[in-house]
Amino acid sequence: MKSGLIKSINGPVVIGKNMKDFKLREMVVVGDKKLIGEVISIKGDLGTVQVYEETSGLKRDEKIISTGSPLSVKLGPGMISNMFDGIQRPLNKIKAEHGNFMPEGIGLISLDEEKLWDTKINVNIGDRVHEGEIFGEVPETDIITHRLLVPIGVNGIVTKKVEDGKYNIERDLVEVKDDLGKIHNLKMYQMWPVRVPRKSKxxxxxxxxxxxxxxxxxxxxxxxxxxxxxxxxxxxxxxxxxxxxxxxxxxxxxxxxxxxxxxxxxxxxxxxxxxxxxxxxxxxxxxxxxxxxxxxxxxxxxxxxxxxxxxxxxxxxxxxxxxxxxxxxxxxxxxxxxxxxxxxxxxxxxxxxxxxxxxxxxxxxxxxxxxxxxxxxxxxxxxxxxxxxxxxxxxxxxxxxxxxxxxxxxxxxxxxxxxxxxxxxxxxxxxxxxxxIAQLKNYYDLRLDGDLPALRSKFLDLLHQESKLNEIVMLVGEDVLPDDQRLVLEICRIVKVAFLQQNAFNKIDTFVPLEKQFEMLKTIDLLYECGKDAVSHAIPISKIRNDKIYADVINMKYDIENDELSKFVELNNKIRAYYNNLEVKYIQ
Incomplete structure (x- = not known):
């Protein structure tokens, strides 16, 4: 086993000597306290280690011992619903055994090695398996089934397997013989270096x-x-x-x-x-x-x-x-x-x-x-x-x-x-x-009955117009603006309050399905188009801006349940009826 000696300590950075045989990114155990560290540079005989624990109390000439592998995590059942620190040590287990403060040199404990998991093996003796293939299943939680994967680099014929049953993560489940005759025992977990991206097809x-x-x-x-x-x-x-x-x-x-x-x-x-x-x-x-x-x-x-x-x-x-x-x-x-x-x-x-x-x-x-x-x-x-x-x-x-x-x-x-x-x-x-936006257009088109990206672009343009208009309003006031620009300001206020603002503490508004989001935006668009049409007929903005209609549109996020989209038809009919009556009254 390779070992070096501590030469100097500077916070989490430890310089070691006699480390020319170590490898870059290798995981090491530092000092008598057995702190976990990682080699980040090697220059001649000197190596630099960054330590993942508090280094107070370390002394010169204490040993730095190689683990022979890079900083890795154990990937297997027991990760879901769990809480870890940065190097995958389970905090709940440490608290139960050691109290509220993590002891130094606790080592690289990670997944529970004693818990028994219901295991189903999906391969048979004589089957050929390849790297990344699913060879078994473990129901980790009520909604997540942990699919056991053949480790990267393992390809061959299944020569042995266990029967379905309860096993811990250290149990050999499947034996695979590769084309060179080497035997690989597959467990529930596999180790993987954290700095290396995992392969995909x-x-x-x-x-x-x-x-x-x-x-x-x-x-x-x-x-x-x-x-x-x-x-x-x-x-x-x-x-x-x-x-x-x-x-x-x-x-x-x-x-x-x-x-x-x-x-x-x-x-x-x-x-x-x-x-x-x-x-x-x-x-x-x-x-x-x-x-x-x-x-x-x-x-x-x-x-x-x-x-x-x-x-x-x-x-x-x-x-x-x-x-x-x-x-x-x-x-x-x-x-x-x-x-x-x-x-x-x-x-x-x-x-x-x-x-x-x-x-x-x-x-x-x-x-x-x-x-x-x-x-x-x-x-x-x-x-x-x-x-x-x-x-x-x-x-x-x-x-x-x-x-x-x-x-x-x-x-x-x-x-x-x-x-x-x-x-x-x-x-x-x-x-x-x-x-x-462009990549998601087909998704929106398939899921929604309408062109959501076009509607989005329209309202983003209105919000940008409003930003410019607000600069004028700050200087000379809103009353000098023509009615079509005042309508833009009114509609953008509704967009911000009724659509962009969301109440995380309201049981209806905290989560809104995409279909309801689209109906809300279409309703605001209908309000804008009806108002724009009324402006073109020289109807005063004071009449176009109806407090009751505007309040109904703003409150639709609370008043209409997520599964009651039919109520948008009623709201839209109310908007059309109001503006139709307005045009009849003013045009005649």
Missing amino acids: ERLPIDRLLVTGQRVFDVFFPIAKGGTTAIPGGFGTGKTMTQHQIAKYCDADIIVYIGCGERGNEMTEVLEDFPKLIDPNTGKPLMDRTILIANTSNMPVAAREASIYTGVTMAEYFRDQGYHVALMGDSTSRWAEALREISGRLEEMPAEEGYPAYLPSRIAQFYERAGYVNALSGKEGSVTLIGAVSPAGGDFSEPVTENTKRFVNVFLALDKELAYARHYPAINWMDSYSEY
Whole structure:
């Protein structure tokens, strides 16, 4: 077993000597406390290790021992409904055995090795299996069946198998003999290095909507399954709340939520809320499809970086089983700050604002692991990456936000003024964008009876017109505007309150099906077109703006249940009747 000696200690960075035989990215055990670390550079006889635990108490000349493998995670039954730290240590189990504080040198415990799982083997003796194929099934929760995969690199003939029954994850289930005569024993789990993307058969077009039930996302700035999304915003603008809402209600099969260096109270909210919530898509507890990775800001910075890779590797593993996975990173800025701190301790040449010069490539490597694929198992799956960004002072020109913007296709800019005005979600419709509109057009056309992208473009154009008109209103007042422009201002106010603003505490409005969202937007469009027609007949704007009609349209999100879309017909008939009577009265 290879070993080196500690030469110097600088926070989470340890320099070791006698390390020329170590490999880059190798996982090591540091010192008498047996702290977990990773080799990040080797120069001659000296090696640099970033340690994933508190290094106080380490001494010079203590041993650095190789594990012989890169930083890896154990992928198998027991991940769903569980909570881990950044290197996949189960926090609930550690709390039960050691109390509220994690002891040093606890090692790399991960999945429960004693729990017995109901196991069904899908292959028979004599069958030929290939890498990534599903060879068995374990019902992990009421809604997620864990599909056991043949490890990457294993191809051959099944020579032995166990009968269906209850087994722990260490039990050899299937024996495979490859073409060279080598025997491979397949267990329920497999190890995978976190920094290496998992293989797939082919990448598929990203053309299906990740339905979130949030109108501003599903209609105006849609997120696609297998896509990439950034949610930047200053302190208090609602990044975490927005990610919580997407995690609770999106139609992904599995949620991986990474608290990557956020404050402890925000992760506490996740831990308290998620077990109580019922998934609207399945009717089962939300935790039955959720994996939590909790790294609070007082943990070593190196662990923040590990948590990002641990989470995305877990997501890819379930993607390979044929599931659609949504990963929330809250927030990637904390990960970038960890990179900056480690880089500073390594005395590397800093780039903009002290971040390392390789920051853009690291961000790109993370977001490249999103995608919609045809997996080796023959099933389709996806990983959707949704990363919050925390620019200091809400300055979107800082390096993390700017570089994230280069590599994502959906940019959901949170606005401080909207947040302070209690407009939720505080998505600024002027600065946000989605590049998935064209790819999703067929999806919208097949699911909805009408052209939603055209209607979306029409209202975004109206909102941009309103922004310009408001500049004039600020100078000279609204009364000087012609009636058609005053109508634009009125309709945009309704769009913002009735459609873009959503009440997460209202049982009807917290989650809205896409069909209802479309009906709501069509109703507002009908109101606008009827008003525009009335303006063309020189009807005064004071008559066009009817408080009762406008109130009914604004309150439709509360008054019309999600499964009572027929009531939109009544509301639309009321709007037409009012404006028809108005025209009869004024034109005659």
